[in-house]
Amino acid sequence: MTQSPVLEVRNLETSFVTKDGEVTAVDQVSFTIHKGEVIGIVGESGCGKSVTSLSIMKLVPQPPGKIVGGDILLNGENIVGANEKRMREIRGNEIAMIFQEPMTSLNPLFKIGEQMTEGIKIHMKKSKKEANEIALKMLKLVGLPRAEAIMKEYPHQLSGGMRQRVMIAMALSCNPEVLIADEPTTALDVTIQSQILGLMKELNKTLQTSIMMITHDLGVVAQMCERVIVMYAGQVVEEAKVGDLFKNPKHPYTQGLLKSVPDIRGEHSRLYSIPGNVPKPGSITKGCRFAERCEFAHERCVMEDPVLFMEDGEEHTVRCFLHEKRREVS
Template sequence: MDKILKVNDLSVSFDTYGGEVKAVRGVTFELKEKETLAIVGESGSGKSVTAQSLMRLVPMPPGKFTGGSIEFNGENIVEKSEKQMESIRGKDISMIFQDPMTSLNPTMTVGKQIAEGLIKHQNMSKKEAYHRGVELLKLVGIPNPEARIKQYPHQFSGGMRQRAMIAIALACNPKVLIADEPTTALDVTIQAQILDLMRELQDKTGTAIILITHDLGVVANAAHRVAVMYGGKIVETGTVDEIFYNPKHPYTWGLLGSMPKLDGGSEELQAIPGSPPDLADPPKGCPFATRCPYAMKVCEDHMPQYTEVSASQKNACWLLDQRAPKVDIPDTAIVGGTKVHG
């Protein structure tokens, strides 16, 4: 598969009263056509800022790009003007936001919000755009779309609002769809329906997806590859099977240990002790060193380089250095049950 998006050494900061907050620090990853890449990590790890940067939605100021590039179709998005970005947003790269109730305009009908992008980017007439809107609502599983398209967001349930957001995001057949915590505010039954819908739509449209989430349970059945993010950095990448069955970074072990197990084992969840680093004064070494039970002196003083575990798995941890002591994956990080999608 061809690479459709390439992020190289991306850094994003925010000027605040407390100083410069380095929210994203040297992030690098690639996205292939028809692929779903999940970016996972705790709140404050830099996931959403990375996602918003791909569409240049980070408010500037106070935000600013301090390094790196975002290549889409061979062109660097970081260097584009706001006017040039207007022709990309919604057309080539689209986004499903975390809370559809605050993302949808309460004063406009759902149909008008779908039609906006179609009229702007596809040069459709209002009648054509509304006809396409009905098709999109039907595609995302909203019943009676002819009537629903005339309604306002407050007349939709939470799950239906999220489906409407997906319809808006897919209206112009984008090449890349960014889903920022798309199931956070939904109950587990609706979560499953939304994730199933995204997979079905990807099969039909071929859209590449970046899934931002803190929930590894969502990742298991929704993604092909995973990037684990912590302290503004990506600390491990790999296929879903590699991350779930052969994780190499202690932070990934901690995330897996905090997942509920369905294999009849201990019901006690394993919390990661401590707090994420202050990115106004980021550590000079591994960002996870102060919370890592296996940390060595070198972890605090020097940032680890990426080690290639396999052709598809990379890890930034000093434990993979040949001079480091051997550490086994803790039992709490071993995933039981059915083999996950990968």
């Protein structure tokens, strides 16, 4: 991958003002997405995945949220300091987003057609008629039957899977360069889930849209992504190609995550779970954030902050002292 990345996030830091003071939800997160690439961001609830994506869109509720530091480069342009007008041009046009809850993510009082065409009219400066045609084309592209009828229907007349297809069609209607999918299949049942993932993969191939897939489901990662970023308590703890990560997980947290995936071929033993809970954001200020749940933790882990170390060449990094003998990421 020699071409310059579409989206590059560097040392992003987002914090929230709470009753107990300022809490850092996203801490020094960096990653890049190239054209047509699908990357996965994995982690438990509350690890900062969604805040990362909302920070990129600058949709973190503000106050109490705030991007404290770092850069977000969209085709080389730093959008952290961009004004609201520029952000409106970016949202839905250059970076689009789909959400976890298809049941509540569409406005219940507006027809699908109206919600679809709204963004098209704004970003692509199309007339109502042209926008309608584009919307119709997109609905057909995401495999919705009777697209013409759906244009005139309200969200409550569609099923969850159909609504998520509408969301995808809507998100892709202005040809965004990056699609951020925040747990797009979590609320759907398994068969619909695999249909939606298949659809996204296919659209990624045909439209060359880069996808940033946020999920807690390693199965989704295996099916969809080329590279994976594992987040824990607001930090990136490991980044690798998807094959590497599944074959050779380095960080004890990643290893724990992989061990907790049920295997239908295995013997029926009690499913592994990582002991303890995700620390409350802001509660750990020194040392490795995973230390208290880690079976390999030693004295140094609670004293010093580990940085990201490179493993197996450039493309596998891990935040753990066990891998310190390798080169530090600059």
